[in-house]
Amino acid sequence: MDCKPFILFLFLCLFIRSAKLDIHPTNEVNLLDSKASQGELGWISYPSHGWEEISGVDENYTPIRTFQVCNVMEYSQNNWLRTNWIPRNSAQKIYVELKFTLRDCNSIPMVLGTCKETFNLHYLESDEDHGSKFREHQFSKIDTIAADESFTQTDLGDRILKLNTEVREVGPVTRKGFYLAFQDVGACVALVSVRVYFKKCPFTVRNLAMFPDTVPTDSQSLVEVRGSCVNNSQEEDPPKMYCSTDGEWLVPIGKCLCDIGFEERERACQVCRPGFYKASSGNLKCSKCPPHSYTHQEGSVHCSCEKNYFRHEGDPASMACTRPPSAPRNVISVINETSVILDWSWPEDSGGRRDVTFNVVCKRCWPEPRLCEPCRGTVRFLPRAAGLHNTTVTVADLLAHTNYTFEIESQNGVSLLAAAHRQYAAVTITTNQAAPSPVTVIRKDKTSRNSISLSWLEPERPNGIILDYEVKYYEKQEQETSYTILRSKGTNVTLNGLKPDTIYLLQIRARTAAGYGSSSRKFEFETSPDSFSISSESSQVILIAISSAVAIILLSVVLYIVISRLCGYRKSKHPDEKRLQYGNGQLRLPGIRTYIDPHTYEDPCQAVHEFAKELDASCIAIDKVVGAGEFGEVCSGRLKLPSKKEMCVAIKTLKTGYTEKQRRDFLSEASIMGQFDHPNIIRLEGVVTRSKPVMIVTEYMENGSLDSFLRKHDAQFTVIQLVGMLRGIASGMKYLSDMGYVHRDLAARNILVNSNLVCKVSDFGLSRVLEDDPEAAYTTRVSKYGGKIPIRWTAPEAIAYRKFTSASDAWSYGIVLWEVMSYGERPYWEMSNQDVIKAVDEGYRLPPPMDCPAALYQLMLDCWQKDRNNRPKFEQIVSILDKLIRNPGSLKITANTTSRPANLLLDRNNAADVSFHTMGDWLDSAQTLPCKEAFSGVGYSSCDTLAKASTEDFKKVGVTIVGPKIVSSIQALEAHTKNGPVPV
Ligand code: AMP
Numbered sequence: 001m002d003c004k005p006f007i008l009f010l011f012l013c014l015f016i017r018s019a020k021l022d023i024h025p026t027n028e029v030n031l032l033d034s035k036a037s038q039g040e041l042g043w044i045s046y047p048s049h050g051w052e053e054i055s056g057v058d059e060n061y062t063p064i065r066t067f068q069v070c071n072v073m074e075y076s077q078n079n080w081l082r083t084n085w086i087p088r089n090s091a092q093k094i095y096v097e098l099k100f101t102l103r104d105c106n107s108i109p110m111v112l113g114t115c116k117e118t119f120n121l122h123y124l125e126s127d128e129d130h131g132s133k134f135r136e137h138q139f140s141k142i143d144t145i146a147a148d149e150s151f152t153q154t155d156l157g158d159r160i161l162k163l164n165t166e167v168r169e170v171g172p173v174t175r176k177g178f179y180l181a182f183q184d185v186g187a188c189v190a191l192v193s194v195r196v197y198f199k200k201c202p203f204t205v206r207n208l209a210m211f212p213d214t215v216p217t218d219s220q221s222l223v224e225v226r227g228s229c230v231n232n233s234q235e236e237d238p239p240k241m242y243c244s245t246d247g248e249w250l251v252p253i254g255k256c257l258c259d260i261g262f263e264e265r266e267r268a269c270q271v272c273r274p275g276f277y278k279a280s281s282g283n284l285k286c287s288k289c290p291p292h293s294y295t296h297q298e299g300s301v302h303c304s305c306e307k308n309y310f311r312h313e314g315d316p317a318s319m320a321c322t323r324p325p326s327a328p329r330n331v332i333s334v335i336n337e338t339s340v341i342l343d344w345s346w347p348e349d350s351g352g353r354r355d356v357t358f359n360v361v362c363k364r365c366w367p368e369p370r371l372c373e374p375c376r377g378t379v380r381f382l383p384r385a386a387g388l389h390n391t392t393v394t395v396a397d398l399l400a401h402t403n404y405t406f407e408i409e410s411q412n413g414v415s416l417l418a419a420a421h422r423q424y425a426a427v428t429i430t431t432n433q434a435a436p437s438p439v440t441v442i443r444k445d446k447t448s449r450n451s452i453s454l455s456w457l458e459p460e461r462p463n464g465i466i467l468d469y470e471v472k473y474y475e476k477q478e479q480e481t482s483y484t485i486l487r488s489k490g491t492n493v494t495l496n497g498l499k500p501d502t503i504y505l506l507q508i509r510a511r512t513a514a515g516y517g518s519s520s521r522k523f524e525f526e527t528s529p530d531s532f533s534i535s536s537e538s539s540q541v542i543l544i545a546i547s548s549a550v551a552i553i554l555l556s557v558v559l560y561i562v563i564s565r566l567c568g569y570r571k572s573k574h575p576d577e578k579r580l581q582y583g584n585g586q587l588r589l590p591g592i593r594t595y596i597d598p599h600t601y602e603d604p605c606q607a608v609h610e611f612a613k614e615l616d617a618s619c620i621a622i623d624k625v626v627g628a629g630e631f632g633e634v635c636s637g638r639l640k641l642p643s644k645k646e647m648c649v650a651i652k653t654l655k656t657g658y659t660e661k662q663r664r665d666f667l668s669e670a671s672i673m674g675q676f677d678h679p680n681i682i683r684l685e686g687v688v689t690r691s692k693p694v695m696i697v698t699e700y701m702e703n704g705s706l707d708s709f710l711r712k713h714d715a716q717f718t719v720i721q722l723v724g725m726l727r728g729i730a731s732g733m734k735y736l737s738d739m740g741y742v743h744r745d746l747a748a749r750n751i752l753v754n755s756n757l758v759c760k761v762s763d764f765g766l767s768r769v770l771e772d773d774p775e776a777a778y779t780t781r782v783s784k785y786g787g788k789i790p791i792r793w794t795a796p797e798a799i800a801y802r803k804f805t806s807a808s809d810a811w812s813y814g815i816v817l818w819e820v821m822s823y824g825e826r827p828y829w830e831m832s833n834q835d836v837i838k839a840v841d842e843g844y845r846l847p848p849p850m851d852c853p854a855a856l857y858q859l860m861l862d863c864w865q866k867d868r869n870n871r872p873k874f875e876q877i878v879s880i881l882d883k884l885i886r887n888p889g890s891l892k893i894t895a896n897t898t899s900r901p902a903n904l905l906l907d908r909n910n911a912a913d914v915s916f917h918t919m920g921d922w923l924d925s926a927q928t929l930p931c932k933e934a935f936s937g938v939g940y941s942s943c944d945t946l947a948k949a950s951t952e953d954f955k956k957v958g959v960t961i962v963g964p965k966i967v968s969s970i971q972a973l974e975a976h977t978k979n980g981p982v983p984v
Helices: 004-019 153-158 536-570 604-611 660-673 706-712 719-739 796-801 806-821 833-841 854-863 874-886 919-925 929-937 943-947 951-956 964-979
Strands: 028-033 044-046 052-057 063-070 079-082 094-102 118-126 140-146 164-170 177-184 188-199 204-206 209-211 223-226 233-243 249-258 262-265 268-271 329-336 339-345 357-366 371-374 380-382 392-396 403-411 424-430 442-447 452-456 468-475 484-488 492-495 503-512 523-526 620-628 633-639 647-653 684-688 695-699 751-753 759-761
Touching (some): 140 164, 177 188, 209 249, 249 262, 329 403, 329 424, 339 874, 442 523, 468 492, 620 647, 706 751, 706 806, 796 833, 854 874
Antiparallel strands (some): 028 188, 052 063, 063 188, 094 188, 204 209, 233 249, 329 339, 403 424, 468 484, 468 503
């Protein structure tokens, strides 16, 4: 039975089915693929009637070649089919994939005994093609191939056709090529396709390293392959991978990184686009140029800065380009004798950098002609002059009464790169007088039983002309319980009347117009012993000396009496107690300059001309009106004195039609002002009395009065700046109190502010205008001078019984402190003067302004001590403020306060509790304006009546927003009113 046609039909159908699935992995390299050949394959069959080559088509009608054999009826079949010579290529191990169909012997009748269901696969290696020569014995068997699935007659009928695929490995192969041979021993088999291939690890890129095509070895070991970096990249760790025998890449190690200016994109290093840069190697993306920088090129490593912007050496490329800072702002100077504290605000523009530092340049200046030279080495800067990180510096050891200009320069990391001008703010100051430094060298010239002669050297820094020296001495044993003081104009003195053989301790201090300097250290001297013999000549000399001394003393006493009498005529009949008494009752030392009340002059005009310079009206040019004074307009203008530079001045005029008393009162301010010389007291330039209008000319203060200035600049200053202003005011007040002058009307409205934020005490008028408004600053309570009392600013004892002292000025200073810290808020808001008097008397005090440092609020409370002896002296106030300025951290702790609208007065007796007294503000704070009216309507006109209001009362008038704090305050006040005020 010839079954060939039917076999062919079978395998063709099968072939079509299998061809659709014929996809090879990419790591397989074909050495032979029978399907690829469209013509005759030309393989050799032995014997020739064995394997038969048959043509067919696949599903695409592409011709293919197949082989078949089916001599199942005959015994002893040995049919060979040999391929052509196949070059080995680089293969070490080859794979043979066979696709075939095989008929089940059971399905063929009559073939039992002869029919086989397997065939054999052989191979032969050779370096060259042997052509058609075929020797069976040369071949080595690879394997016997059996079908996984064979087909039967029934299958045929049902058209269930099975294609077998078998793969066999052969290796290692070493020769240049090889043959394959298929041996049939009596099966019915159709060889549909033969594919011979080897495996390789294909070219790949891993971690930016390229790995070439690699053929694995025949053994089981992996092949280690070094990768090479892709273009524009560098090895970080040597890249490696292993090629497995299956042609798979395993275990990638190491990597390459893209060069600067290149980024990883699609497994390659690609150039950064314009507008982007990459400054470091690594597989980061290119970054966009930071602010104020650009690049127009591809592959940029960094971006260039825009015009006027710079990059400091250490700045990372990712940082924006920056520029030098603007100048510091709001420089204020606080002068303390020969040192000055400079304080300024941070520049408006830091140039985009945080490394802003400040340098302070000191220049000593002469006004006429304006010449400045760098300060000499003795000037000290604390903490230093250059590279300051904070906005404050103290400059010490300046010369007294000298003009200095300080330039505060701001710098940052790019200032040196910018060719721009220095950015600085300048402030000009004049140092004050300073007391002389202590005497350090004292020499004993002569010693006797009862006397010692001494001489000494002038202090190292006299800081002015030394008026005299005070020599204080006492017996060492007495421990300073009793001592003697001598004054000497020169630098030597003889101490007489001493005990023989006794040790004395002695201290000397020098005095200038600025007062006494510090005392020298204690020097020890001993008189000669009693037994010390004196010659008769010496005793005569001593006798003469004693008689002469007695004569001189007598003469001095007579002279003193005569001079005192003469001077006495000049003074009024009422000796001015202020000249002898310090504000708080301390005795003033004779010799220190004191204030002279112009009213003690019989002719006040004489006082004016004694203390004020008469100016020629032609030297004054009035520019404009800047304010309204009590006696006439206040103008700004210029004063040009011969051989002096023109200066800006304020000119107070006396309106025409004045009475003689008004003229006298007007000019009395000049008589007072003219006696003062201090940087925080408004300086009098002179008066015009010999022509009309009568004028008082003072230095010009550009920022006007402090209260309106602060209101205009609400919350715009640093605490240090505010404290600097307050320190200036306190320093001016210390000077006034040292002079024995009591201001009586210290208030922010009477402080003037210049362009450098220096505050100066002004308004030395002695009478007050009567105002129609009963709630104006001054009440109808008449002061000692016939003026009105500014109730809200005045100490209780001054209101009650007109006890005006420096201590009552200290109370007012506390109110100014409150005004400053609350940026010009009205003290006690809209409370009536009567309520203020009552509340203060009951022990209530203003609460801390918003964000007020606790230390400043404490100072306010100290100034508002009921007992005036407990209030701080101005000297102490200055020193407290100096300490706060030197240690700004201490200003960070703020006093507890309610939010600004809830202005509640504090009970001084119960400082921890917040109580209230300002009904209106409190009501405003609760946003209950109608209630405020309602309350007024039901008679809550004062604090204590309000205190009696119960929560029910609040509800009655519709107040529902009564917070716990307010309720507790009400309760506190209720308790307080029940128990009565506790004396402060
Ligand atoms: P007085 O009569 O001193 O209260 O001055 C009235 C107003 O004139 C003040 O509130 C200031 O606004 C202005 N004023 C007075 N003196 C000066 C001055 N020296 N410089 C600038 N403004 C001044």
